[in-house]
Amino acid sequence: xxxxxxxxxxxxxxxxxxxxxxxxxxxxxxxxxxxxxxxxxxxxxxxxxxxxxxxxxxxxxxxxxxxxxxxxxxxxxxxxxxxxxxxxxxxxxxxxxx
Amino acid sequence: xxxxxxxxxxxxxxxxxxxxxxxxxxxxxxxxxxxxxxxxxxxxxxxxxxxxxxxxxxxxxxxxxxxxxxxxxxxxxxxxxxxxxxxxxxxxxxxxxxxxxxxxxxxxxxxxxxxxxxxxxxxxxxxxxxxxxxx
Numbered sequence: 001x002x003x004x005x006x007x008x009x010x011x012x013x014x015x016x017x018x019x020x021x022x023x024x025x026x027x028x029x030x031x032x033x034x035x036x037x038x039x040x041x042x043x044x045x046x047x048x049x050x051x052x053x054x055x056x057x058x059x060x061x062x063x064x065x066x067x068x069x070x071x072x073x074x075x076x077x078x079x080x081x082x083x084x085x086x087x088x089x090x091x092x093x094x095x096x097x098x
Numbered sequence: 099x100x101x102x103x104x105x106x107x108x109x110x111x112x113x114x115x116x117x118x119x120x121x122x123x124x125x126x127x128x129x130x131x132x133x134x135x136x137x138x139x140x141x142x143x144x145x146x147x148x149x150x151x152x153x154x155x156x157x158x159x160x161x162x163x164x165x166x167x168x169x170x171x172x173x174x175x176x177x178x179x180x181x182x183x184x185x186x187x188x189x190x191x192x193x194x195x196x197x198x199x200x201x202x203x204x205x206x207x208x209x210x211x212x213x214x215x216x217x218x219x220x221x222x223x224x225x226x227x228x229x230x231x232x233x
Contacts, residue, residue: 022108022144051133053140054204061201068196081133088211089204090192 003031010071011041017048020056029059036063040071047077052085064095074098099163106147106158106177114160115139121162122171131233134212135171141205142175142184142227150179150225168232170214175227182225183218184209 001024004015012035016028036042042063060075067073074096078086086092102117104110115136122132139160146158161174189210190203210216215230 021111021140023111051136053137053144054208055144057204058201061196061199064196081130085137085208088208089190090194090199094196094199 001027003028005035010039011043012036012039013043013045015045015048019051020049020059021051021053022055025053025055025059028056029062032059032063032066036066036070039067042067042071042073044073044075045077046075046079046082049079049082052082054089057085057089057091060091060095072096099161101159101161103157103159105155106143106150106179107155108144108147110158111140111143111147114143114158117160118162118173121164125164125169125171127171127233131171131231135173135231138209138212138229138231139173141209142229145182145184145205146175146177146179146225149182150177170230170232173229173231175225175229177225178223179225181220183220184227185216185218 001019002017004017006013014035020028064073076098078097083092086097100121102114104113118135118139119132122135143158150156156177156179159176163172164170165172184206187203187206189207190200213229213231217228219226
């Protein structure tokens with residue numbers, strides 16, 4: 001997995017590239033701990049995210065709970081394979097997917 | 099039947115996935131089934147790596163075999179850790195809103211959603227989880 005960030009004031013876009021699995025999820029989780037400080041508008045760009053497992057969903061849930069307190073969060077460019085997992089777990093209705 | 103035994107640590111997850119993928123590709127398994135199978139393997143293997151022997155580590159064995167007419171893959175995970183029946187785990191309530199959603203239970207839930215048959219037995223000190231998926 002690779003993470004690319006684009007910050008524009010209090011808006012942050014995070015591109016998650018590759019696989020968000022049990023091996024890589026802790027890295028994203030750690031990154032978000034500090035990256036979300038002062039962010040009010042968070043976007044995850046999943047254009048190049050090929051695979052997500054429950055470890056990745058947990059990181060998204062924690063991020064969504066935090067952003068509900070300090071702003072908003074959305075997912076964009078979600079692939080069919082990732083969308084299937086979001087649908088299956090009810091995450092699709094918890095999150096804003098554009 | 100083909101099998102592989104590895105130390106149950108997250109670092110070995112890819113080894114097990116690669117092993118399964120190789121056999122599934124030989125059978126011209128559709129891409130969608132391949133991805134769903136990968137997810138199932140990850141969730142079970144991560145569970146074993148995280149809980150079965152905690153705080154020690156131990157071995158996990160993964161077996162794969164195929165049936166024809168209809169085409170199906172049979173997968174079995176075996177570990178000698180603490181007795182644990184994942185089928186007893188309650189499904190998360192996927193209708194709850196964000197503040198009520200818990201982060202637990204998602205892995206096994208995804209396994210249940212992505213296989214057609216799932217059976218657990220505890221025999222001779224081993225957790226044995228059988229899974230069957232049609233493709």
